[in-house]
Amino acid sequence: MTSTESQQLRSHFSLGLRQSSRLSESLNLEDLKLKENFLEDDAAQRASRLRDLERTVAINKEIIAELLGSATRRSENANRRLNVENRFLHTKLREVRDELCESRAKILILEQIIKEMASNEEESKREYQGKVQTLVNALNIKDQLLELQEARFKAIKKAINEN
Numbered sequence: 001m002t003s004t005e006s007q008q009l010r011s012h013f014s015l016g017l018r019q020s021s022r023l024s025e026s027l028n029l030e031d032l033k034l035k036e037n038f039l040e041d042d043a044a045q046r047a048s049r050l051r052d053l054e055r056t057v058a059i060n061k062e063i064i065a066e067l068l069g070s071a072t073r074r075s076e077n078a079n080r081r082l083n084v085e086n087r088f089l090h091t092k093l094r095e096v097r098d099e100l101c102e103s104r105a106k107i108l109i110l111e112q113i114i115k116e117m118a119s120n121e122e123e124s125k126r127e128y129q130g131k132v133q134t135l136v137n138a139l140n141i142k143d144q145l146l147e148l149q150e151a152r153f154k155a156i157k158k159a160i161n162e163n
Contacts, residue, residue, distance in 0.1 A: 039110065064079060
């Protein structure tokens, strides 16, 4: 194998390793980023729903306050119904707040995973670069030895032809 052929082989080998490593790591990072975006959108929707429920509760409290001023039977029934609805809405409000907290926690976890994967990716990159460099150095040494052997062979052949 000539030194030109070995340089081409070395170049193709190094390129293949880099492309394979980048592809698998970028696919994992893209999946995690999509999940993170989904959870952020979900958190925003839940926050909006939470604000809507809080407004509804405030409106119901105002209605209840107005109806309490009336002593008629009809207003007492309406008050009871509004109180039931108000308790229901408070329960839903707590559930939405809990879900929002869970979504935020999931987002934080995904962000930590993404940071860890990026760190691992960088570490792997450095490790593979070191291995590739070691292989390149070994190949260079072998090329030099091959060239030396070829020179010796030519000298021996020349000496034989001269005799």
